[in-house]
Amino acid sequence: MIDFELEPQILSRLQMFHAVSEHMMRPISRDCDEHEHTKPTKFYESMWQASAAADIQVGNDRSKKADGAAASAPRRANLMTVLSTEELCWGDAGLYLSTPNSGLGGAAVMAAGTPEQKERFLKRFKEGKPKWGAMAITEPSFGSDSSQVTTTATRDGDHWVINGTKIFCTAGEMAAEKSEGFVVVWATVDKSAGRPGIKPFVVEHNTPGMTVARVENKLGIRASDTAALIFDNCRIPLDALLGSAEVRKEGGFKDVMATFDATRPIVAAMAIGVGRAALDFVRDFLKDQKVAIRYGISPRRLTAVERDFMEMEVQLQAARLLTWRAAWMLDTGKRNSLEASMAKAKAGLAVTLITQKAVELLGPLGYSRKILVEKWMRDAKINDIFEGTQQINMIIIARRILNYSSKELN
Amino acid sequence: MIDFELSEEQQMIRDSVGAFAREEIRPAARPADESGTIPAALIAKAWQFGFVSGAIPEKFGGGDARSAVTGAIVAEELGFGDISIALHVLAPRLFAFPIVEMGTDDQRAKYLKRFAGPDFAAATAAVMEPRFDFDLSAQQVSAKRDGAGYVLNGGKCYVPLAAESDSILVYAATDASKGFAGVDGFIVPRGAAGVTISEREKNMGLKALATYELTFKDCRVGADARLGGDKGIDFSRLMSESRVAFAAMGVGVMNAAFEYARDYAKERKAFGVPIATKQAIAFILADMAIEIDAARLLVWEAAYKLDKGGDALKESYLAKNYVSQSALKVTDNGVQVLGGHGYIREHPVEMWLRDARGFSAIDGIATV
Numbered sequence: 078m079i080d081f082e083l084e085p086q087i088l089s090r091l092q093m094f095h096a097v098s099e100h101m102m103r104p105i106s107r108d109c110d111e112h113e114h115t116k117p118t119k120f121y122e123s124m125w126q127a128s129a130a131a132d133i134q135v136g137n138d139r140s141k142k143a144d145g146a147a148a149s150a151p152r153r154a155n156l157m158t159v160l161s162t163e164e165l166c167w168g169d170a171g172l173y174l175s176t177p178n179s180g181l182g183g184a185a186v187m188a189a190g191t192p193e194q195k196e197r198f199l200k201r202f203k204e205g206k207p208k209w210g211a212m213a214i215t216e217p218s219f220g221s222d223s224s225q226v227t228t229t230a231t232r233d234g235d236h237w238v239i240n241g242t243k244i245f246c247t248a249g250e251m252a253a254e255k256s257e258g259f260v261v262v263w264a265t266v267d268k269s270a271g272r273p274g275i276k277p278f279v280v281e282h283n284t285p286g287m288t289v290a291r292v293e294n295k296l297g298i299r300a301s302d303t304a305a306l307i308f309d310n311c312r313i314p315l316d317a318l319l320g321s322a323e324v325r326k327e328g329g330f331k332d333v334m335a336t337f338d339a340t341r342p343i344v345a346a347m348a349i350g351v352g353r354a355a356l357d358f359v360r361d362f363l364k365d366q367k368v369a370i371r372y373g374i375s376p377r378r379l380t381a382v383e384r385d386f387m388e389m390e391v392q393l394q395a396a397r398l399l400t401w402r403a404a405w406m407l408d409t410g411k412r413n414s415l416e417a418s419m420a421k422a423k424a425g426l427a428v429t430l431i432t433q434k435a436v437e438l439l440g441p442l443g444y445s446r447k448i449l450v451e452k453w454m455r456d457a458k459i460n461d462i463f464e465g466t467q468q469i470n471m472i473i474i475a476r477r478i479l480n481y482s483s484k485e486l487n
Numbered sequence: 488m489i490d491f492e493l494s495e496e497q498q499m500i501r502d503s504v505g506a507f508a509r510e511e512i513r514p515a516a517r518p519a520d521e522s523g524t525i526p527a528a529l530i531a532k533a534w535q536f537g538f539v540s541g542a543i544p545e546k547f548g549g550g551d552a553r554s555a556v557t558g559a560i561v562a563e564e565l566g567f568g569d570i571s572i573a574l575h576v577l578a579p580r581l582f583a584f585p586i587v588e589m590g591t592d593d594q595r596a597k598y599l600k601r602f603a604g605p606d607f608a609a610a611t612a613a614v615m616e617p618r619f620d621f622d623l624s625a626q627q628v629s630a631k632r633d634g635a636g637y638v639l640n641g642g643k644c645y646v647p648l649a650a651e652s653d654s655i656l657v658y659a660a661t662d663a664s665k666g667f668a669g670v671d672g673f674i675v676p677r678g679a680a681g682v683t684i685s686e687r688e689k690n691m692g693l694k695a696l697a698t699y700e701l702t703f704k705d706c707r708v709g710a711d712a713r714l715g716g717d718k719g720i721d722f723s724r725l726m727s728e729s730r731v732a733f734a735a736m737g738v739g740v741m742n743a744a745f746e747y748a749r750d751y752a753k754e755r756k757a758f759g760v761p762i763a764t765k766q767a768i769a770f771i772l773a774d775m776a777i778e779i780d781a782a783r784l785l786v787w788e789a790a791y792k793l794d795k796g797g798d799a800l801k802e803s804y805l806a807k808n809y810v811s812q813s814a815l816k817v818t819d820n821g822v823q824v825l826g827g828h829g830y831i832r833e834h835p836v837e838m839w840l841r842d843a844r845g846f847s848a849i850d851g852i853a854t855v
Binding site for chain 2: 078079080081082083084156372373374375376377378387390391394395396398399401402405406409416419422423468471472474475478479481485486
């Protein structure tokens with residue numbers, strides 16, 4: 078039965094996330110943006126403790142949920158995740174991404190690991206000091222075409238030996254060197270085998286042969302580190318391979334591609350959080366300036382500002398509803414690849430434009446670093462890029478609606 | 488609790504109305520657009536679905552069930568078939584539903600029975616006025632209290648089926664300073680003194696729908712003609728219901744253009760391959776699909792708010808304006824995907840583009 082109402086328990090939980098945004102993120106938001114590689118350690122500590130105490134699940138941490146999606150998950154888990162993500166990214170999307178947790182590395186372990194591996198690699202996130210998990214897949218020579226992995230894993234007695242370079246690894250520095258975390262590295266065990274030869278390996282922090290080559294300087298989300306990692310004869314134990322070494326089994330790679338169905342609505346929700354921050358700011362600002370937004374009047378009598386504001390508002394709501402639907406489908410056990418990509422494509426683009434418009438509407442004030450609106454415009458853009466660019470998602474949507482394979486439409 | 492699933496009953500309604508739209512309305516759409524007439528048999532058949540009688544109270548022989556969400560689902564399906572035909576077969580709602588919702592007991596008893604009968608009962612409402620900055624909340628047709636009744640003056644346009652309706656619900660300002668709250672509805676017999684009905688209007692699209700201009704010159708009606716009596720009406724809510732209905736039809740038009748363009752693009756070959764296998768075309772289709780789903784969800788949300796009892800002014804306004812823009816874009820893309828063929832009247836996409844342009848111009852000619 079069609080229903081657009083959030084129940085009171087969810088709303089009160091969201092208030093808690095909102096308080097985190099307002100009191101822990103916003104106050105350090107500008108500072109973390111201006112000092113890109115300085116770590117807000119106090120923030121990490123508080124978030125780590127809050128997460129342990131109240132089971133607040135922050136970031137791309139799906140380790141607490143069975144396989145990201147499946148029907149066994151509680152009926153609201155994915156919806157709750159997108160709602161809380163929006164709330165936290167209203168605070169700060171970069172800080173949200175930098176929050177200590179198992180991250181995408183944890184998601185890969187959950188998707189491809191054995192029960193023993195899940196226990197071994199993930200239990201650290203419930204104890205001790207703040208830790209990070211990360212996933213390294215992108216290489217300098219490819220991005221969206223993730224079947225082109227050139228990093229190799231070669232069997233040498235009781236070890237795998239990893240060689241190659243990985244880039245764009247979110248929280249890579251924290252996971253590899255600055256905490257007792259790990260990095261899940263995608264490497265090929267047999268280049269001639271193509272996709273089925275690509276396997277995920279867990280490389281523990283400070284493993285000799287793994288070095289952080291650099292941490293990128295970015296347009297936005299500067300509170301989140303984006304690392305380049307070099308693997309130079311990096312030796313790891315045999316049981317660091319997640320799942321099976323058998324090349325014919327496509328298992329691992331396919332499973333992790335399937336986690337996009339769960340992560341794309343989350344990225345859409347990140348975008349929506351940033352967009353809402355900008356929209357709220359503009360709304361309050363216009364109210365201060367005594368500029369009324371007159372809903373219901375003739376569209377021919379709207380001012381340009383009213384028209385722009387309403388457009389921002391309705392685009393954001395459209396993206397939000399698509400995102401809720403994609404999450405709801407996961408919660409109810411429905412296949413949602415199409416809808417997840419729709420939400421991601423819509424939200425990524427809509428919020429890119431909404432935040433750009435917010436800067437424009439505020440004129441000289443919007444362009445100034447005194448307020449956060451210009452930062453939100455820079456932060457927003459990443460959502461149109463990572464977890465599948467706008468264009469990759471459009472291809473996925475097009476294939477689905479046309480019933481074409483990747484060979485037929487590429 | 489957030490849920491995007493239709494109820495079983497809504498699913499059944501969607502399936503049966505959808506099949507009717509696809510199999511019977513759609514084939515009639517082009518001839519109706521060219522000739523300006525809709526086959527009587529088709530109108531009669533649509534009437535059997537009970538789109539109007541379903542909401543009439545039981546004691547007058549109706550089904551006593553009304554939901555804006557279900558109404559939006561029906562409107563979308565009919566709009567998918569053809570929006571002119573949809574507007575025609577649903578036009579009696581414009582008169583009947585406000586009486587069901589806000590009429591006095593006398594008004595209900597007097598007017599509702601005929602909508603529960605077996606034959607199509609033409610009826611309508613007059614909302615729009617022929618001004619570029621027409622504003623629902625600033626009606627220029629005035630209703631002045633005069634002795635025991637009211638005197639109406641001013642002009643209306645886009646009044647569907649005015650020439651064949653016995654009575655017309657006319658909206659007019661009783662107090663122009665009060666915005667929506669100052670607007671009332673008046674039940675005016677078509678032949679009342681002081682009412683002039685124009686020749687049929689000639690419009691860019693919606694050509695199968697007969698619409699008229701109405702002029703009121705010192706048209707006198709009794710106090711009992713005022714909808715809702717002394718209590719008056721919640722005009723803002725009525726217009727939200729209207730926006731939701733019209734927007735839902737727009738989603739149907741968008742979907743019609745999308746399906747047609749998608750199927751064409753898979754058939755049509757260029758450079759040896761179907762044009763749909765080219766990203767330039769595939770991305771247009773993907774964008775159309777996103778916009779349709781986005782628009783539908785906005786419409787459903789506004790409808791849901793109406794069902795919960797709110798006036799949903801903001802949601803329905805934003806949803807309708809969203810559809811005004813996205814329906815234009817999507818139907819334009821429909822023409823574009825077909826290229827030169829899209830411009831030829833042999834294909835329906837040019838008709839949908841003409842129809843879609845109407846959303847930005849018109850309000851108040853449908854309701855849920």
